[in-house]
Amino acid sequence: MTTLRVLVADDHPLWRDALAEDLTRAGIDVVGTAPDGPSAVRRTKATRPDVLLLDLNLPGLHGAEVCAQIAGVDTKVLILSASGEEKDVLAAMKAGACGYLVKSATREEIVAAVRATAQGRATFTPGLAGLVLGEFRKLAKAPPQASGRPVPELTDREVEVLRLVAMGLSSREIADQLVISHRTVQNHVQNTLGKLQLHNRVELTRFAIERGLDESPLA
Amino acid sequence: MTRGLAIFRPLALAYAVLMAWLHRDEMVHPWAAVAIFAVLAAWSVAATLAGRVTGRTVAVDLGLAVAGVLATNVAYPRAVVVGGVMTLPSIWSASGVVAAAIRGGERWGFGAAVVIAVADVLGVVEVNAGTIHNIVLLVLTGSLIGLSARLARESQRFLEASVRAEEAYAERERLSRAVHDGVLQTLSYINRRGREIGGDGVDLADLAREQERSLRALVTVGRGIPTGPANEDLTAGLRALQSDRVDVSMPAEPVTMPADRGAELLAAVRAALDNVVLHAGPEARAWVLLEDLGDEVEVAIRDNGVGMEPGRLARAAAEGRLGVVTSIRGRMEDLGGGARWVSAPGRGCTVSLRAPKQRPARAGGKDPG
Numbered sequence: 314m315t316t317l318r319v320l321v322a323d324d325h326p327l328w329r330d331a332l333a334e335d336l337t338r339a340g341i342d343v344v345g346t347a348p349d350g351p352s353a354v355r356r357t358k359a360t361r362p363d364v365l366l367l368d369l370n371l372p373g374l375h376g377a378e379v380c381a382q383i384a385g386v387d388t389k390v391l392i393l394s395a396s397g398e399e400k401d402v403l404a405a406m407k408a409g410a411c412g413y414l415v416k417s418a419t420r421e422e423i424v425a426a427v428r429a430t431a432q433g434r435a436t437f438t439p440g441l442a443g444l445v446l447g448e449f450r451k452l453a454k455a456p457p458q459a460s461g462r463p464v465p466e467l468t469d470r471e472v473e474v475l476r477l478v479a480m481g482l483s484s485r486e487i488a489d490q491l492v493i494s495h496r497t498v499q500n501h502v503q504n505t506l507g508k509l510q511l512h513n514r515v516e517l518t519r520f521a522i523e524r525g526l527d528e529s530p531l532a
Numbered sequence: 533m534t535r536g537l538a539i540f541r542p543l544a545l546a547y548a549v550l551m552a553w554l555h556r557d558e559m560v561h562p563w564a565a566v567a568i569f570a571v572l573a574a575w576s577v578a579a580t581l582a583g584r585v586t587g588r589t590v591a592v593d594l595g596l597a598v599a600g601v602l603a604t605n606v607a608y609p610r611a612v613v614v615g616g617v618m619t620l621p622s623i624w625s626a627s628g629v630v631a632a633a634i635r636g637g638e639r640w641g642f643g644a645a646v647v648i649a650v651a652d653v654l655g656v657v658e659v660n661a662g663t664i665h666n667i668v669l670l671v672l673t674g675s676l677i678g679l680s681a682r683l684a685r686e687s688q689r690f691l692e693a694s695v696r697a698e699e700a701y702a703e704r705e706r707l708s709r710a711v712h713d714g715v716l717q718t719l720s721y722i723n724r725r726g727r728e729i730g731g732d733g734v735d736l737a738d739l740a741r742e743q744e745r746s747l748r749a750l751v752t753v754g755r756g757i758p759t760g761p762a763n764e765d766l767t768a769g770l771r772a773l774q775s776d777r778v779d780v781s782m783p784a785e786p787v788t789m790p791a792d793r794g795a796e797l798l799a800a801v802r803a804a805l806d807n808v809v810l811h812a813g814p815e816a817r818a819w820v821l822l823e824d825l826g827d828e829v830e831v832a833i834r835d836n837g838v839g840m841e842p843g844r845l846a847r848a849a850a851e852g853r854l855g856v857v858t859s860i861r862g863r864m865e866d867l868g869g870g871a872r873w874v875s876a877p878g879r880g881c882t883v884s885l886r887a888p889k890q891r892p893a894r895a896g897g898k899d900p901g
Contacts, residue, residue: 447783
C-alpha cells in the first residue's frame with residue numbers, strides 16, 4: 314500500500330502540530346500544513362494530497378468555500394471541527410467534503426477516518442446524519458419546481474440507515490441490526506451524501522443558467 | 533421641544549403686550565392688563581428655568597391663559613370685547629396648548645386647545661369670525677404638535693432599543709468568536725492529550741470536555757431567529773439537553789410547535805432521558821434524534837445501556853408499577869400522538885415519541901405505533 318499523503322489545515326498552531334505529529338506517527342505522510350483558508354486552497358492545488366484534513370473555521374475562507382474552490386482537484390476533504398457546528402459542516406459537505414469528525418475524537422479515530430476518507434468512504438457523526446436526514450425531508454416537503462425536475466429522494470433503506478447513524482450506532486451495529494453487510498451500510502451512507510452533493514451542484518448550475526439568461530444583453 | 537417652548541413664551545408675551553399697548557386708549561381698567569402680564573412674565577421665566585414640561589406646568593399654563601382671557605372683560609369695556617379686540621394673552625394662550633401637546637401627544641394637545649377655546653367662547657360670549665378662526669388654528673396646532681411629539685418620542689425609543697440590541701448582539705458575537713478561537717480549542721486539545729496520557733490525565737480530559745460542552749452551549753444559545761412567542765422551537769429546547777452523555781441530532785432549520793405542546797413533548801423527552809440515567813446503567817450514553825415529518829414530529833431517544841427483556845413493560849404494567857413509562861405515554865397521548873419502546877437485553881433501549889404539531893381536531897386520537 315502506498316503511503317497516504319495528507320495536508321493539515323488548522324489555524325491553531327498547537328492543534329496543527331499535534332495532528333501532524335499523530336498522523337506522521339501512524340505512518341501517514343504529512344505533505345504540508347496551512348494556517349488559513351487561502352493557503353489551504355493554494356497548497357492543496359500545489360501538492361495534490363490524497364486527503365485534506367480541514368478545520369471548519371479558518372481565517373480568510375470558510376470551510377465550505379475552501380471545499381468549493383478545490384472542487385476540481387482530486388483531493389478528498391475530511392472536515393475536523395468542534396462539536397455544535399453541524400450546520401456549517403452541512404454546508405461544507407454539500408460543497409464536496411467527504412466526511413466530518415469532531416475535534417474531541419481520539420487519535421485512533423482520526424487516523425482511521427483519514428484512511429477511510431482516502432478510500433472515498435464517508436465519515437458521518439450522529440449530528441451530521443440528523444442534519445442530512447433533515448435536509449432530505451425539507452426537500453421532499455418543498456413545492457415541486459417549475460422545471461418539473463424531481464427532487465432527490467432517499468430510499469427507505471437509506472433513511473433507515475441514516476436514522477440509525479443519527480442515533481449513535483456504529484456501522485457494524487447497523488449491519489447487525491439490519492442483517493446486511495458492513496460494506497452495504499457504508500454504501501448507503503455514501504449514497505445519501507452523493508445525492509445531496511449532486512442536488513447541490515444541479516442547483517448551482519440552474520442558478521447560474523438563470524442568471525446568465527436574465528442578464529443576456531439587450532439589443 | 534421644550535427649548536422651542538422657552539423661546540415661544542417670551543416672544544408671544546411681547547406680542548401680547550404690544551397689542552394691548554396699541555389698544556391702551558380703549559381700556560377701562562388697565563391695571564387688570566398690567567397684573568396679568570406681570571404674572572405671565574413671572575411664570576414664563578419660572579417655567580423656562582424649570583426646563584421640564586410636566587402635567588402640573590401644563591395646568592398652570594392653561595390656568596393662566598384662561599384667567600387672562602377672562603380678565604379681558606375686566607380690562608376692556610363690553611362693547612370693545614364684542615367688537616373683536618384681541619384677548620389679553622392673545623397668542624400666549626397657545627403656549628399651554630403646545631406644552632400639553634409635548635407632554636402628552638395629540639390627545640393632550642387637542643384637550644388643551646378645547647379648554648382655551650371654551651374660555652374664549654365663554655369670555656367673549658358673542659362669537660365672531662376672528663374667534664372661530666383662532667380656535668381652529670389652536671386645535672390644529674395642539675393636535676399636530678402633539679402628534680409629531682409622540683412620533684418623535686416613539687422613533688427615539690425605537691432607535692435606542694435597536695442600538696442597544698445591536699450592541700448586545702455584536703458584543704455576544706465578539707465574545708463567542710474569542711471563546712471559540714481560543715478557549716474551546718485549548719479545552720479540546722487538553723481533552724485529547726489527557727486521554728492519550730492516561731491515568732490522571734483522563735480525569736483532566738473529562739473536566740476539559742465537560743467545560744468545553746457547557747461553554748459551547750453558552751455561546752451558541754439564542755443565536756437562532758425568534759419564531760414568535762406562541763411557538764416553541766424544539767431544536768433550541770433539545771440543544772439544551774445536550775451533555776457529556778447525551779448527543780442530540782436534528783435538522784438545520786427550526787422545528788416549531790405551539791409553545792404548550794412543545795413544552796409537553798420536551799418534558800416527555802426529559803423523562804425518557806431521566807429513565808436512561810435510572811435504568812440503563814452508569815456507563816450508558818444516550819442519543820436523541822429529532823425529525824420534522826411535516827405535520828408531525830418524531831423524537832427518538834436511544835441508549836446503549838443494559839436494555840430489558842421483551843415483555844417487561846407489559847409485565848410491569850400488569851403489576852401496576854410503570855411510573856415513568858406511564859407518564860411519558862400519557863403525555864404523548866394527550867398530544868394526540870404516541871410512544872413506542874424497543875429493547876432487548878444488553879442492547880439498550882429506544883423510545884420513539886411521535887406527535888402532531890397542531891392540536892388534532894378530536895383529542896385522544898391514538899397513534900397506532
